[in-house]
Amino acid sequence: MLSNILKNRRFRMGGFATVLxxxxxxxxxxxxxxxxxxxxxxxxxxxxxxGKIYGLSDETIEYLKTVEKDVNMYVLSTEDAFxxxxxxxxxxxxxxxxxxxxxxxxxxxxxxxxxDPAFESKYSSYSMGTRDILLECGNKVQVVKTxxxxxxxxxxxxxxxxxxxxxxxxxxxxxxxxVTSDYTPKVTILSAxxxxxxxxxxxxxxxxxxxxxxQDLLMDEIDPEAVVAVLFAPSEDxxxxxxxxxxxxxxxxxxxxxxxxYFAAANQPKLPNLEAFLSEWGxxxxxxTILETNYNRIYxxxxxxxxxxxxxxxxxxxxxxxxxxxxxxxxxxxxxxxxSRVVEVLLKFGSTAKAIPNDAGEDFDLNSAxxxxxxxxxxxxxxxxxxxxxxxGSALLESHVVVASSAxxxxxxxxxxxxxxxxxxxxxxLNSLLGREATFSVxxxxxxxxxxxxxxxxxxxxxxxxxxxxxxxxxxIGIVVWLRRRHK
Numbered sequence: 001m002l003s004n005i006l007k008n009r010r011f012r013m014g015g016f017a018t019v020l021x022x023x024x025x026x027x028x029x030x031x032x033x034x035x036x037x038x039x040x041x042x043x044x045x046x047x048x049x050x051g052k053i054y055g056l057s058d059e060t061i062e063y064l065k066t067v068e069k070d071v072n073m074y075v076l077s078t079e080d081a082f083x084x085x086x087x088x089x090x091x092x093x094x095x096x097x098x099x100x101x102x103x104x105x106x107x108x109x110x111x112x113x114x115x116d117p118a119f120e121s122k123y124s125s126y127s128m129g130t131r132d133i134l135l136e137c138g139n140k141v142q143v144v145k146t147x148x149x150x151x152x153x154x155x156x157x158x159x160x161x162x163x164x165x166x167x168x169x170x171x172x173x174x175x176x177x178x179v180t181s182d183y184t185p186k187v188t189i190l191s192a193x194x195x196x197x198x199x200x201x202x203x204x205x206x207x208x209x210x211x212x213x214x215q216d217l218l219m220d221e222i223d224p225e226a227v228v229a230v231l232f233a234p235s236e237d238x239x240x241x242x243x244x245x246x247x248x249x250x251x252x253x254x255x256x257x258x259x260x261x262y263f264a265a266a267n268q269p270k271l272p273n274l275e276a277f278l279s280e281w282g283x284x285x286x287x288x289t290i291l292e293t294n295y296n297r298i299y300x301x302x303x304x305x306x307x308x309x310x311x312x313x314x315x316x317x318x319x320x321x322x323x324x325x326x327x328x329x330x331x332x333x334x335x336x337x338x339x340s341r342v343v344e345v346l347l348k349f350g351s352t353a354k355a356i357p358n359d360a361g362e363d364f365d366l367n368s369a370x371x372x373x374x375x376x377x378x379x380x381x382x383x384x385x386x387x388x389x390x391x392x393g394s395a396l397l398e399s400h401v402v403v404a405s406s407a408x409x410x411x412x413x414x415x416x417x418x419x420x421x422x423x424x425x426x427x428x429x430l431n432s433l434l435g436r437e438a439t440f441s442v443x444x445x446x447x448x449x450x451x452x453x454x455x456x457x458x459x460x461x462x463x464x465x466x467x468x469x470x471x472x473x474x475x476x477i478g479i480v481v482w483l484r485r486r487h488k
Contacts, residue, residue, distance in 0.1 A: 053166070054094045056102065060173050064102040069180045071106045073099065073172070074119070074134045079110045082131055089131075092149045092168040096133070099172060106176070126207060127416065133172065137179035143207050144175050145416065148424075153320060161419055164320075165446045178209035185210055185434055188226040192217035193236035196265075200412035201230070204423050210430070217242050222249040227258060227434060233265035233407040237273045246277065256384055256397035259433050263407040264329040266290070266304070266358070279334060281380040281401040282343035287358050288330035290374060290405065291366075294352040299324055306353060308376040312346045316428045321421040323347065324414055325376050325406040330355045333378055340383050346429070347377035347404075377404045379433075400433055 056064075075082060075096065083090035100106045113120050113130070123134060123141065131146040148171045153164040187210050189198050202212045213223060217238070222229055222245055229249055238246075250258050262278070266289040275285045292298050292306040299305040305326045310319045325347075333343045354369040384397045408414075415423035430436075 053091055054098075056095065056098050057169050060169050061102055063173060063177075064099065064106070067103050067105055067176065067180060069105060069137050071176055071179060072136045073106060073108045074136070075108070075110045075131070076113055076128055076134065077110060077131045078112050082110070086163070088150060088163045088166055091166050095166070095168040096172060099176075127203065133175070135172075135175045135179050137176075140179040140181075140184075140209060141207070142175045142178050142209060144171050151318060151321075152419075181209060183436070185228065185430075185436065186223065186226045187212050187228040187230060187430075188223050189214045190217045190222070190229055190231045191215070192231060192238060192242060193234040194232050195235065196232040196263075196407050196410075198230070198232050198410070200415050201232075201410045201426075204415050204427070205430075208427050217245060221245060224249075224252075228261060228430060229258070230261045230263075232263045232410070233268055234271065234274070235268060237271040238277075239273065243273060243277050250382070250399040250401070252399070254384075254397075256382065256399040259400040259402065259430075261430075262401065262403045263410060264331065264403060264405055265407040266327040266329050268329065278401065278403060281382070282334045282338065282341055283378050283380055283401065283403045284332050284334050285403075286330040286332065286355065288355040289358060290325070290328040290330055290349055291354045291356045291369070292350060292352065293354060293366075293371075294350055297350045297352065299326075302326075304328075306349055306376075308347045308349055309373075310346075311348055312344065315346065315432045316421070316425050318421070321424075322419060323422055323425055324409060324420045325349070325404075326408040326411075326414075328376065328405040328409075330374055331378065331403060331405055332375060341380055342383065343378060343380045345375040345377070346379055346402075348373045348375050375405070377402065377429075402429070402433070 073096070075093075079093065083093040097108060100108045111119050120128070126134065126141060126143050128134060128143055129146070133144040133146075133149075135142050135144065149166065149168045150163045151165045151167055152161050187205055189202055189212060191214065202214075205212050213226070215223060217231070226249075229246070246260060250256070250260060252258050264285060270287055271285075278285060289304065290306055291303045293303065295301075295303075297307045299307065305324060306328060308323050308325050310316060310321075310323070313319055328349070333345060336343055351373040352371065353374055354366065354371050355374065356364070356366075356369055380401045380403075382399050382401075386397050409422050410426070414420050415426075
């Protein structure tokens with residue numbers, strides 16, 4: 001009986017077909033595993049979207065070929081949770097997954113902080129939140145905030161901030177540049193009769209490949225290894241010895257290459273010595289406070305919380321972004337160029353801003369106040385030739401004094417928040433002053449939805465094909481095959 005079944009032609013053909021089916025399925029499974037494994041390491045996926053929104057730019061791909069150091073990229077979220085808010089987060093997630101595919105030195109890992117408290121403890125000195133990205137190369141660490149992955153825009157009519165475009169490619173590449181860089185500029189935060197809390201500003205620099213130290217200008221000589229000295233709104237005037245320290249720092253034994261970044265404040269008293277020092281650099285500090293009369297240019301309903309405009313767009317090209325200068329001091333440029341110094345306004349208030357004297361009484365007539373687009377940030381550059389000015393190859397040596405009108409512009413909420421770009425701007429400013437290639441610029445990606453439009457005839461034709469013609473064709477083919485087999 002069994003031998004007859006085994007000799008049966010239908011049984012043999014059916015068994016052969018079954019074996020072929022099993023082999024075919026097994027091959028598909030193995031092939032799928034191989035493709036999945038390879039796709040995690042190599043960019044074999046096709047991005048058919050307009051503008052290649054899920055891929056890396058050609059500039060990024062070329063740069064990644066040059067990275068020779070091991071870089072760990074930790075995304076502080078599970079992969080599934082990261083892409084859930086909207087399509088921009090999904091695009092950011094897919095973009096980050098491309099980085100290891102172009103360079104095996106880069107490792108990507110998704111971290112669930114709820115299940116891995118040891119990770120959070122290890123990096124507790126860094127300000128991190130859910131969906132932030134931490135990049136590590138050796139002893140260098142940088143945190144990329146989730147908001148840094150996108151260009152945000154504020155709707156003034158609703159107050160709602162929404163994602164305008166994705167800059168994930170740019171943000172992650174810039175961070176990789178930072179942590180793999182062999183150059184770490186040193187910035188000294190000077191304390192001199194100031195009660196301003198500079199910890200948020202210091203933390204911002206430390207998380208972006210700057211070394212920060214704190215010094216007492218009264219007791220210490222300014223660290224000669226520092227390339228930038230920062231002074232926040234002293235409440236008492238500097239004496240001659242302290243000003244000489246600033247002069248010596250900026251001169252750097254004739255080699256220049258230093259920057260003093262000074263933040264003023266509306267509530268400072270008159271500081272004749274310091275103001276005279278700044279005046280030599282072409283920057284005049286007035287004893288007045290900025291009041292903005294255009295309510296479309298203020299924040300939190302306060303006329304003293306003013307939004308400023310970008311004058312030099314090379315430092316920070318996104319001129320639609322908001323930068324806030326609260327409780328700002330009135331200042332102006334004394335000249336444009338004099339005695340080897342060049343003075344440039346980088347940020348300015350709106351033309352509807354007024355200068356309110358700090359000694360104004362309650363009966364002060366607001367209409368009598370000077371109205372002007374006052375400078376909000378001024379840079380003065382002292383230039384010196386490194387040799388014979390007429391000699392071939394002679395270079396200019398430069399030192400800078402930069403004055404911002406608002407120390408409060410460096411408060412924690414403004415440096416790290418999503419609404420204002422204060423932190424991003426000050427980083428871009430320092431990188432520009434140092435001639436440092438720590439930023440990377442590629443075109444942002446907008447996830448525009450393309451609508452496929454069809455006529456009623458086209459809709460009916462496609463519906464008829466899939467609902468009637470295709471099923472009938474399959475039915476006819478099936479009947480023909482059945483009849484042929486039956487008559488064999």
